[in-house]
């Protein structure tokens with residue numbers, strides 16, 4: 001479980017440098033075996049549809065051993081980014097897929 005904090009740090013530091021989020025250490029997808037994980041609170045900080053990338057400020061993510069932070073994620077399905085805007089509140093789940101932190105489920109919270 002040593003690679004995830006390093007990954008987060010790397011991604012977080014790379015936010016201003018474009019495609020740095022694509023670089024990550026490969027890791028077996030152990031998280032994939034955990035069913036029905038709770039969704040995590042997040043807030044959209046950046047959306048890059050062309051790269052299939054979203055930057056989220058996220059809460060604690062026990063399945064990835066991450067404390068709250070802001071970092072970039074790939075998305076499993078580019079349609080998740082449809083209509084998503086900076087500042088949107090979301091609930092999401094992410095897993096490490098092929099070495100990249102990837103959003104596997106994303107729901108926008110209803111505006112009030």
Ligand SMILES: [Cu+2]
Nearest residue numbers: 008066069071
């Ligand atoms: Cu993180």
